[in-house]
Amino acid sequence: MTRIPARTFAAALVAALAGCSQQPTSLTRAGLEKIDHIIVIYAENRSFDNLYGLFPGANGIANATPAQYTQIDNDGKPLPYLPPVWKGRDPDPAFPRNLPNKPFRIDAPPINLPLSVATRDLIHKFYPQQEQIDGGKNDRFAAVSDAGGLVMGYYDGSKLPLWKWAQEYTLADNFFMGAFGDSYLNHFWLVCACTPTDPGVPAVQRAQLDSRGWLKRKPESPASALDGPAVFVAGDYSPDGYSLTTAQPGWQPSRTPPAKGGDPRFADPSIHTTPPQTAKTIGDTLSAKHISWVWYAGAWNEALRDGMQDPAAPRQVIYNTAKDSPNFVVHHQPFNYFARFAPGTRDREEHLKDYADLVAAIDKGELPQVAFYKPQGSLNEHPGYADVLSGDIHIAELVTRIRASTLWKSTAIIITYDENGGFWDHVPPPPGDRWGPGVRVPAIIISPYARRGFVDHTQYDTTSILRLITRRYGLEPLPGVRSAMGDLTAAFDFSQ
Numbered sequence: 001m002t003r004i005p006a007r008t009f010a011a012a013l014v015a016a017l018a019g020c021s022q023q024p025t026s027l028t029r030a031g032l033e034k035i036d037h038i039i040v041i042y043a044e045n046r047s048f049d050n051l052y053g054l055f056p057g058a059n060g061i062a063n064a065t066p067a068q069y070t071q072i073d074n075d076g077k078p079l080p081y082l083p084p085v086w087k088g089r090d091p092d093p094a095f096p097r098n099l100p101n102k103p104f105r106i107d108a109p110p111i112n113l114p115l116s117v118a119t120r121d122l123i124h125k126f127y128p129q130q131e132q133i134d135g136g137k138n139d140r141f142a143a144v145s146d147a148g149g150l151v152m153g154y155y156d157g158s159k160l161p162l163w164k165w166a167q168e169y170t171l172a173d174n175f176f177m178g179a180f181g182d183s184y185l186n187h188f189w190l191v192c193a194c195t196p197t198d199p200g201v202p203a204v205q206r207a208q209l210d211s212r213g214w215l216k217r218k219p220e221s222p223a224s225a226l227d228g229p230a231v232f233v234a235g236d237y238s239p240d241g242y243s244l245t246t247a248q249p250g251w252q253p254s255r256t257p258p259a260k261g262g263d264p265r266f267a268d269p270s271i272h273t274t275p276p277q278t279a280k281t282i283g284d285t286l287s288a289k290h291i292s293w294v295w296y297a298g299a300w301n302e303a304l305r306d307g308m309q310d311p312a313a314p315r316q317v318i319y320n321t322a323k324d325s326p327n328f329v330v331h332h333q334p335f336n337y338f339a340r341f342a343p344g345t346r347d348r349e350e351h352l353k354d355y356a357d358l359v360a361a362i363d364k365g366e367l368p369q370v371a372f373y374k375p376q377g378s379l380n381e382h383p384g385y386a387d388v389l390s391g392d393i394h395i396a397e398l399v400t401r402i403r404a405s406t407l408w409k410s411t412a413i414i415i416t417y418d419e420n421g422g423f424w425d426h427v428p429p430p431p432g433d434r435w436g437p438g439v440r441v442p443a444i445i446i447s448p449y450a451r452r453g454f455v456d457h458t459q460y461d462t463t464s465i466l467r468l469i470t471r472r473y474g475l476e477p478l479p480g481v482r483s484a485m486g487d488l489t490a491a492f493d494f495s496q
Contacts, residue, residue: 031494045421122422
């Protein structure tokens with residue numbers, strides 16, 4: 001008789017029970033009909049442990065074993081201490097050297113950086129993240145990161161407004177980002193559970209991988225993570241022509257300006273941009289069933305005007321991190337890459353709108369049945385150009401506004417983060433497919449029907465949001481959605 005290891009059996013049992021909790025029932029179907037509005041708020045770049053690792057009742061940092069947090073060097077041996085926090089190629093003098101090889105508080109001595117202060121950005125790319133995960137061991141985050149030991153940093157998030165909402169309603173502590181890598185790809189996975197294609201990209205820009213499927217390093221890359229951050233070859237496109245990171249759309253808003261004397265709504269055609277995408281999105285399936293929906297973006301109207309300026313004019317809004325700029329981030333706008341939403345189309349006018357339109361719709365009680373909201377860059381919590389606290393306050397104020405509106409009694413709000421931002425998390429991602437899922441991220445479910453004071457351990461990923469929307473409105477399922485992931489209904493109690 002074959003003996004099943006206890007850990008394997010326990011994992012299988014948990015997965016089986018989670019699957020049972022997701023089986024359709026007449027009670028759940030009737031309950032879902034009480035929800036007339038689903039609002040998805042998509043913040044930026046935080047692993048679960050980075051913000052909610054100290055949340056009571058959650059699978060947090062206290063549960064991490066030495067095997068789950070000990071970081072290894074490029075030679076596979078444990079690091080004697082964490083690499084420096086890098087500032088370029090040199091250690092950042094603002095951070096102490098030789099931090100112990102384990103998680104540490106960013107907002108406590110000896111670092112004392114509060115949630116109101118932005119840290120530097122950290123690498124969070126498609127291929128490097130897979131190396132960081134290292135088959136589920138999560139032990140190469142520090143060695144791969146261009147930020148060195150910062151990847152192991154976390155906060156006490158208990159003073160955050162959204163923490164309070166999570167305490168009152170439901171926090172999902174087993175929710176994973178849909179795809180490996182960065183925001184660009186994970187925004188596609190939110191709306192289509194798909195990866196954009198760019199078959200014409202030159203071979204020189206396509207990734208070169210080693211026998212493990214990891215991105216090759218350049219000859220000058222240091223032998224040890226203690227001597228400097230890794231230096232990789234190009235990895236923005238897969239060898240077979242998938243676009244994996246921060247490419248630009250062929251129309252405004254775009255980092256690519258319009259051509260001199262050309263149609264200002266479009267990017268300069270002489271500069272390579274992502275070709276218009278044609279995969280089916282959740283927008284397509286919603287529209288096919290005549291379900292109203294809108295993607296709202298902070299500073300959308302300003303960015304449209306900014307993008308249509310003379311190409312020689314400096315951008316005031318798009319990718320502008322100046323203190324007085326909203327910092328509109330183009331690659332956080334997935335529908336703007338699809339042919340169906342090109343300039344001049346009816347779908348663009350109906351479905352891509354500004355944050356001010358969202359506020360007006362809430363106040364009038366006229367919100368569409370499905371609403372996505374992407375905060376502007378200065379309020380999205382992204383390391384490097386935004387702090388955590390400002391964005392958290394902004395989102396919490398929006399939730400408060402919704403709860404005070406006439407919409408509240410029939411609304412479900414899902415707040416999550418597009419990806420981990422390069423930060424470590426101790427929970428290994430579940431098996432998936434070529435594209436993900438990636439690292440665990442926070443997710444909060446708020447509704448009159450959400451379970452109260454509940455930590456939901458059901459296994460989810462970003463495509464679970466699509467599963468919930470699809471199930472509620474009887475839509476055609478998108479092919480990339482992972483059926484092994486829950487559909488978020490375990491977070492609700494419709495008997496309330």
